[in-house]
Amino acid sequence: MYELLETINEPEDLKKLSVDELETLSKEIRSFIIEVVSGTTGGHLGSGLGAVELTVALHYFFNFRNHDSLVFDVGHQCYPHKVITGRRDKLMKLRQHHGLSGFPDPVESCFDLVKTGHGGTSLSTALGMAIANKLAGRTDRTSVAVIGDGALQEGQALEALNHGGDLRDLKFLVVLNDNAHGIGPATGALASYFSKFRTSSAYMGAKKEAKKMLKALDQGGGAIGRAIHDVLDHVKAAAHGLMPAPHPGVLFEELGYFYYGPIDGHNVREIVDALENVSRVPKPVVLHLITTKGKGFKNEDEDFYAHHAAGTHQKVTSHLPREYSRHGGKPYTDVFIDETFELMARDEKVVAITAAMLQGTGLQKVLHKYPDRVFDVGMAEQHAVGFAQGLRLAGHKPICAIYSTFMQRSVDQLFQEIALIKTPVLMCLDRAGLVGPDGATHNGVFDIAYLGMLPNVVLCAPRDGTELKRMMRWGIEHNEPVAVRFPRTAAPRPELELPADQPIERGRCEILREGPDGAILAYGSMVYHALDVVEQLEKRHGKRFTLVNARFAKPLDEAALGPIIEKAPVVFTVEEHVRHGGFGSIVLEFCNRSLLDANKLVILAIDDRFVDHGQRVQVLEDVNLHPAGILRSIEQRLGLGSDKAHADAPAKAVRVG
Ligand SMILES: Cc1ncc(C[n+]2csc(CCOP(=O)(O)OP(=O)(O)O)c2C)c(N)n1
Known part of the structure; x- marks a missing residue:
């Protein structure tokens, strides 16, 4: 043939x-x-x-x-x-x-x-x-x-x-x-x-x-x-x-x-x-x-x-473990689109911008309903950000939907057009985190660093679909630039989401569990992974941990986190981002500034290297950000986990349902 x-x-x-x-x-x-x-x-x-x-x-x-x-x-x-x-x-x-x-x-x-x-x-x-x-x-x-x-x-x-x-x-x-x-x-x-x-x-x-x-x-x-x-x-x-x-x-x-x-x-x-x-x-x-x-x-x-792109055949993925136990709801991208529809229906000033990614961001569907309020500016991320500024200064409320990795091409526009005069644009960074098969060039693992270095920009990340919607609703009305990051994966199944009863407030975290043996401060996509880990720590070792959904990397909820860090014998931060300039490093700077004991802080993040392709679950395992990897890191730090079978089968060990 x-x-x-x-x-x-x-x-x-x-x-x-x-x-x-x-x-x-x-x-x-x-x-x-x-x-x-x-x-x-x-x-x-x-x-x-x-x-x-x-x-x-x-x-x-x-x-x-x-x-x-x-x-x-x-x-x-x-x-x-x-x-x-x-x-x-x-x-x-x-x-x-x-x-x-x-x-x-x-x-x-x-x-x-x-x-x-x-x-x-x-x-x-x-x-x-x-x-x-x-x-x-x-x-x-x-x-x-x-x-x-x-x-x-x-x-x-x-x-x-x-x-x-x-x-x-x-x-x-x-x-x-x-x-x-x-x-x-x-x-x-x-x-x-x-x-x-x-x-x-x-x-x-x-x-x-x-x-x-x-x-x-x-x-x-x-x-x-x-x-x-x-x-x-x-x-x-x-x-x-x-x-x-x-x-x-x-x-x-x-x-x-x-x-x-x-x-x-x-x-x-x-x-x-x-x-x-x-x-x-x-x-x-x-x-x-x-x-x-x-x-x-x-x-x-x-x-x-x-x-343009064909999906991976099931035979390549079917043997892989679930990403975390409650995984399996709608893709975050779909949740983003549901909320964009709602925001547009509620307020005619809301507009959306994509840089040649109508299909990937899902905005194609919104364009059908609102052809005059969705702008595909072509492959032009720098222009997209400047264009968002113009729309905002003229009274519109732009949602600028650009993948985390492609937003890297607009760092100077973020600096001048957005941060410098505090232009309130809602930036929705899809594919923030490890993307899987597209690999190193497409991983969105630098955005906390390149946005976090800029004054005036608020950074947040939702723990699940409901929180993404709430953050968007909050962010579109907020009077500062807001960047919301979310990963290329499914949100938790709605029936298994944790209750969402605390309102979104600028720079306020959410305390999900309290325990005396340590604390995990998790950011965005890592919250439910950390929840699996907290449950396993208690089940396997009788250790009860505090779990914080950080919600905001910037500004950090210093008022809430200070006492938690002070009290806990050991504190882990978890994020789907590189260590340098990430959420953990923001927490570390806070400890340093506030004379908190930084020695008890362990940053679980991606090491200083580029992460190659594979299925998302596999690459999360590679960087120890799968629940099993997080658990292993914590056990090692605490001197726990001598269970050989568990060490050999980490992914299975935390698979639930
Ligand atoms: C900076 C940047 N923005 C967006 C993308 C996403 N993207 C990948 S291929 C593509 C379309 C490319 O079109 P073209 O150059 O005409 O190549 P074709 O696929 O049509 O052969 C886009 C927008 C990207 N890879 N890089």
């Missing part, structure tokens, strides 16, 4: 094939990826399927083994690349614990130059490599960035385009993989611009133009300001019938790039021909490919954003 594919163990093997055979090989790669990803591993299926032929053509034409360089943007489309670069047999373990990463990773292969997962970065890196080649006189080497029309919206990508366009005598190739989609259908002015040119007549006209240009090898160029004016002039002139309508390359040409395309991104021969043509051009090149997201997968045309 995979006759040709089985002969490909490294990119050099492609060069032994004819172009016709490359077409056949592409079909085999596509079938193989569909079989593995949709049948077992899950992952970014649609993006990889759209990039099969372009990846085959690039590896056929270039030599990426210590010669040319290849950088994928986001990196989620790299499955065909992994298959070609000797990792075919390992694909079955894609995104699984100790298996292949779902993104490029230099640890896996010399063909993965960088580790990525965040969008908009490829052009900068590839341009740096192109300039390094030029400086070293390596004039025969090309530096290639493959970027989607979605990621091209990122500010950093546009900054790199601006920088690169003015440079000459360097081999910098931008392959624009234009499938008219980010995760869902593309939005924004760039998307509208490209969509005009997807017809075949536009292709042909543009191709003729590119060929003409190849002859002339136009050396002119300019940067963004000039380009925008030129494009506008061009459009105006076209409107008045003075010149032909612009082709899609105008934008890039006016930025100083040699533009080639658009061409069919699923035709290997056309792509190889194009690469041959543009390889002679002594200035930055944009090669524009039109592709179909999810090509070859069922319903590719009607429903392709539904399989």
Whole structure:
């Protein structure tokens, strides 16, 4: 079934094939990826399927083994690349614990130059490599960035385009993989611009133009300001019938790039021909490919954003233990959406913002009901935060819904636009904590640190679905910036939630259990994990612990926590975040400031390292934040837990129900 594919163990093997055979090989790669990803591993299926032929053509034409360089943007489309670069047999373990990463990773292969997962970065890196080649006189080497029309919206990508366009005598190739989609259908002015040119007549006209240009090898160029004016002039002139309508390359040409395309991104021969043509051009090149997201997968045309990513098959997850005993309610994302609906219904000033994550945040559903009050700003997290400020200052109440990891790209906007003048925006940070299969680039384990360092920002995290709703209701009316973090997991089952009778008040914690033998101060997603642990400590060892739901990392409830810390013989903080700058470290600073005995404090958090992929339960176990791991840490600290069977089967030991 995979006759040709089985002969490909490294990119050099492609060069032994004819172009016709490359077409056949592409079909085999596509079938193989569909079989593995949709049948077992899950992952970014649609993006990889759209990039099969372009990846085959690039590896056929270039030599990426210590010669040319290849950088994928986001990196989620790299499955065909992994298959070609000797990792075919390992694909079955894609995104699984100790298996292949779902993104490029230099640890896996010399063909993965960088580790990525965040969008908009490829052009900068590839341009740096192109300039390094030029400086070293390596004039025969090309530096290639493959970027989607979605990621091209990122500010950093546009900054790199601006920088690169003015440079000459360097081999910098931008392959624009234009499938008219980010995760869902593309939005924004760039998307509208490209969509005009997807017809075949536009292709042909543009191709003729590119060929003409190849002859002339136009050396002119300019940067963004000039380009925008030129494009506008061009459009105006076209409107008045003075010149032909612009082709899609105008934008890039006016930025100083040699533009080639658009061409069919699923035709290997056309792509190889194009690469041959543009390889002679002594200035930055944009090669524009039109592709179909999810090509070859069922319903590719009607429903392709539904399989941007496929879920992990049950056979990979069914043997895993429950995350904590009361786990199994609605995903936090769904609770967030339920409450967003309610807030919007109650107050027409409430608006919601997402940066190209309508599906992931769930805001797609809200958009259907409130099309004028939900804004998808595209892959543009920095802009999203600044935009939220503008809306707020003009009287709206923005919910800025950005995953914890992607919010990292907006730290300066959080500093200036939000914190500095205390702009009351409600930031909802989904995927805060360990995300599981997407791994290190997507773990949201730094937000307490990057937000906590800023004055004026209130940080909170709910213990369950009901509390998430209550925090959002409180936060949207609060007169300071509020960030609520919640994890990529299911909330506790509602019937097993602890009673919610204490109101949410700024900087006030909730004491859930009281006991003389020690205290656990748990933050957000770790509260019910800690509850399991408190129950086990009593059951196994007769130790009764105080359990605090901290609710707020900032401001900390110093009035309540001070006496608890003072009285308890030992105090553990638990959080799903890195130790440095996290909740525990805020408690430690409080102890230091208040002359409380910090020696009794133990911070249970993620050590100073990046956590790789696996199922969420597995990676929680890796970092000892599964209830069994927390219990083990506490037992060790207290000199308890000599029970060998228990030590050997930690996950099972606390599984209830
Ligand atoms: C900074 C950042 N924001 C958001 C995301 C989430 N994300 C992953 S892929 C994707 C869409 C990318 O679209 P495009 O570049 O066109 O690639 P395609 O999947 O369509 O091939 C988004 C928004 C991300 N990875 N990085």
